Every structure is written in C-alpha cells, then in structure tokens.
Amino acid sequence: MKIHAEALLFDNDGTLVSSLESVHRCWSRWAEEYGIAAEDFARVELHGRPAVEIIAELLPADRTAGALARIEQLEVDDVPGGVELLPGTKELLASLPAGRWAVVTSATRPLAEARLREAGIEAPVVIAADDITRGKPDPEPYLLAAAKLGVDPAACVVFEDAPAGLAAGRAAGMATVALTTTHDPSELVADVVVPDLSAVSAQATDGGVTVVAVGGPSA
Structure with a gap:
C-alpha cells in the first residue's frame, strides 16, 4: 500500500x-508496594494507556499523585538496558x-x-x-x-x-x-x-x- x-x-x-519486559517488571513491583491484589492487577490493561488511567482503576483518587510519581520513578530507573x-x-x-x-x-x-x-x-x-x-x-x-x-x-x-x-x-x-x-x-x-x-x-x-x-x- x-x-x-x-x-x-x-x-x-x-x-x-x-520495553514490555521493563513495563511488566515495574508495574508488578508497584502493585506489590501498593498492596494491589494479584487478581485485580491481572484484570488491568497496561499497554498503550497513560499511567494515571491505570492507577485510577486500582486506587482511590487521594492516592493517585503519589502512586503516579512512584511508577514513573520505577520505570525511569529501569530504562537502562530495558529498551x-x-x-x-x-x-x-x-x-x-x-x-x-x-x-x-x-x-x-x-x-x-x-x-x-x-x-x-x-x-x-x-x-x-x-x-x-x-x-x-x-x-x-x-x-x-x-x-x-x-x-x-x-x-x-x-x-x-x-x-x-x-x-x-x-x-x-x-x-x-x-x-x-x-x-x-x-x-x-x-x-x-x-x-x-x-x-x-x-x-x-x-x-x-x-x-x-x-x-x-x-x-
């Protein structure tokens, strides 16, 4: 075409x-840190979505800002060798x-x-x-x-x-x-x-x- x-x-x-392996690695660690049940985390689509939307499905609004900063830091730190x-x-x-x-x-x-x-x-x-x-x-x-x-x-x-x-x-x-x-x-x-x-x-x-x-x- x-x-x-x-x-x-x-x-x-x-x-x-x-960077799919990095994404999975970082989000799995994040979910563990925030006490997200494995079955709840498994239901959420990670790929191609803003982190803030993913977090909104898993945590109350008053925890969004801190949770967003944490996943961003985890992913940025994991970039070397992860892309x-x-x-x-x-x-x-x-x-x-x-x-x-x-x-x-x-x-x-x-x-x-x-x-x-x-x-x-x-x-x-x-x-x-x-x-x-x-x-x-x-x-x-x-x-x-x-x-x-x-x-x-x-x-x-x-x-x-x-x-x-x-x-x-x-x-x-x-x-x-x-x-x-x-x-x-x-x-x-x-x-x-x-x-x-x-x-x-x-x-x-x-x-x-x-x-x-x-x-x-x-x-």
Missing part, C-alpha cells in the same frame, strides 16, 4: 521500541525529512524522553501524557501532534501497535498502519497491517513523504 502524507506520527513502545529498538525503526526514521514526524506516547514526558534517549532516537516533536487531558483512544494526542507540526490531520499517517492508539488515529481522521508486535492482527483495525516497521519504507517528496507499507488490510 502506498500513502502520500505530510507527516508521520509514531507511537513509541511497541512501535519504535520495546530495545524494534526491527526497521532505525532505518525508517533515518529516511524521514526533518520536521515531518513526531512521537505520540502515553508515557509521561520524563519516561518518554528517557526511553527515546536510551534507544538513540531524536524526535523533532514528542507528545506525552503530560501534554494532554484525554489519552488514547481519544484523538487529542494525535491532533496535538499534527498541530505542533503544522500539518492537516487528514495528511498524517499514524503507526500504532495497540487498538486504543489506532482508534485515536482513526478518530483524528488520519490514515493508520498497524504493527503486530504486541497484538494479534484480528484485534487491529487499520488501513494496512504489517509485522513491524521493517515492512515500511518512506521517500521524501516536495510535499511531504510517500510511505510504502507491505502488508494487508485489517480484517
């Missing part, structure tokens, strides 16, 4: 990098013109920047949980990224591995490319589904970027 776009917007964890580039990330990002892409993550800014730095990624724009009032699947994060880049949302392509992120991209009126790095293809609704970014190439044009994604439409 070939898509002409003015900007490419990437989720981070599960799309550009993988790895996913296939195709380095090559694709190196082919993109400056100012034509952004990272849109559900992580807080200190954590997002720590993970990107560990992976050697220098993003021109980063939208983090601190920048928004409504997280994915709400379109706000992706609409904000488009605004920061000065691009019409309809001229953007979103790259995501999680259903909530893909829903956010669709709600923003953007083309979507799903990666099957963390979810089964049957769970992903997108214009095209690929294994990872090694199946994607991009070429700069006068008006933006032409993206070629070798995959198929979602079911």
Whole structure:
C-alpha cells in the first residue's frame, strides 16, 4: 500500500521500541508496594494507556499523585538496558525529512524522553501524557501532534501497535498502519497491517513523504 502524507506520527513502545519486559517488571513491583491484589492487577490493561488511567482503576483518587510519581520513578530507573529498538525503526526514521514526524506516547514526558534517549532516537516533536487531558483512544494526542507540526490531520499517517492508539488515529481522521508486535492482527483495525516497521519504507517528496507499507488490510 502506498500513502502520500505530510507527516508521520509514531507511537513509541511497541512501535519504535520495546520495553514490555521493563513495563511488566515495574508495574508488578508497584502493585506489590501498593498492596494491589494479584487478581485485580491481572484484570488491568497496561499497554498503550497513560499511567494515571491505570492507577485510577486500582486506587482511590487521594492516592493517585503519589502512586503516579512512584511508577514513573520505577520505570525511569529501569530504562537502562530495558529498551530495545524494534526491527526497521532505525532505518525508517533515518529516511524521514526533518520536521515531518513526531512521537505520540502515553508515557509521561520524563519516561518518554528517557526511553527515546536510551534507544538513540531524536524526535523533532514528542507528545506525552503530560501534554494532554484525554489519552488514547481519544484523538487529542494525535491532533496535538499534527498541530505542533503544522500539518492537516487528514495528511498524517499514524503507526500504532495497540487498538486504543489506532482508534485515536482513526478518530483524528488520519490514515493508520498497524504493527503486530504486541497484538494479534484480528484485534487491529487499520488501513494496512504489517509485522513491524521493517515492512515500511518512506521517500521524501516536495510535499511531504510517500510511505510504502507491505502488508494487508485489517480484517
């Protein structure tokens, strides 16, 4: 599939990098520290969601601030050695013109920047949980990224591995490319589904970027 776009917007964890083992390790420790029952913790979806939303499902509101600071510290401390580039990330990002892409993550800014730095990624724009009032699947994060880049949302392509992120991209009126790095293809609704970014190439044009994604439409 070939898509002409003015900007490419990437989720981070599960799309550009993988830190799933670190996430599980840190949240498991956090849950133990806060006395969260194992069965309650097991019911909560961790991937692709802002920490504050996860915490709200597990703790009363008066404990949110301290709990949020604690999980952020645990995850930032665990970044060294806990982040790895996913296939195709380095090559694709190196082919993109400056100012034509952004990272849109559900992580807080200190954590997002720590993970990107560990992976050697220098993003021109980063939208983090601190920048928004409504997280994915709400379109706000992706609409904000488009605004920061000065691009019409309809001229953007979103790259995501999680259903909530893909829903956010669709709600923003953007083309979507799903990666099957963390979810089964049957769970992903997108214009095209690929294994990872090694199946994607991009070429700069006068008006933006032409993206070629070798995959198929979602079911």
